[in-house]
Amino acid sequence: MQDLPNGHRVRIRRRGADKHPLILKAARELVAQSGFREAQMTAIADAAGIAIGTLYRYFPSKTELMIEVVKSAAQREVEVVAGIAMRDGAACEKLGAAAWTFASRALRGRRLAHALVAEPVEPDVESARLTYHRALSRVFKTIIEQGITEKAFPAQNAAASADCIVGCLFEGLVVPLSNEAAEASTSLSAHATAIITFCLRGVAGQMLSFPPPSAA
Template identity: 75%
Template sequence: MSTETELLLNTPRVRIRRRGADKHPLILKAARDLVADVGFRETQMSSVAEAAGIAIGTLYRYFPSKTELMIDVVKVTAQREVDVVAGIAMRDGSAHERLGAAAWTFANRALRGRRLAHALVAEPVEPDVEAARLVYHRALSRVFKTIIEQGIASGEFPAQDAAASADCIVGCLFEGLVTPLSNDVSADVAQINTHASAIITFCLRGVSGSQAPYSVPTQ
């Protein structure tokens, strides 16, 4: 037997410590659900750990601070909303139809999930969380900007600064939704649709000059 073989046989085996399942998705879901229920401010790290079924120490290994966790909640939730609106924007149809449908989809989803939407739109938050929300605003604005540019190119919309118009739509949607999102009283579907339609009619008039009221799609 060679010396090298003897060394290999006589060397104690090192036990490899395997990591457990990644808790990151579980934590984010628990945190998102809590924010949707009570908002950013009232969501506590201890509550997140309990909802996720993990020890508080485990939570802090993934997220050293509540601010870091809330930033990730904003990023994941906001990206989901942007993806939904972008999907509407990429459909077939006129720019006017797609712009209205994209804005209506955003407003309708916000009004149906109002506590979470209020957290993403208007709740006072830490500066770093606010910075993450601004990234969300810009991403949403880029979706609207693309539709407006397509409308200008096709002659549907008059010449305009597409970026500025898109920013105005985002601002109009966010500001127009603050009051209903702050209202804890559930509204029925007709009230939700009426409010969303009024906001979008205003946006479309600004971009296209059309005076026709926006009619929400049939469910």
């Protein structure tokens, strides 16, 4: 036995493919398709093309698997957005770019994004989801603090402002995605622009032009 880098305690496996990512992928796709509710262990095993017992070789319980699903999906989002925060450049521009990046990614991968934000889960998974929110918030907080230091933004409670940005993005972009009817992407894009404009005003305390980057 040993602790693997991915944090799971499993027997050492020498031969055969590690089905961990395979299962995670299948689970994530099921969740992305129909939400947590439809992601039964049997369905996940079927989707992964393995037996239910094999699934339990890699994940000790459904809860653990769902936590991994949330963590892995969330981690990716946070990484991308965090990458922007680390760039050189004005806080104001980075803030807009980070928000826009998150928004455009959420507009794709609708169902999964929604699952990461507002869908029914049990307490332990909820906790992992909350961690995602907080991680995302920290990225924005970092940018805001830089802006305050640079005098680009007025003094403010950076943590609260960051929470607000996350809330704006979720409520403005992700929650509407839950109803299946996909709106025209142009109107969604315009909506995203309005949302981000609001966030920038909230942080900067003044009107800022917000030119959405051409690349999503």
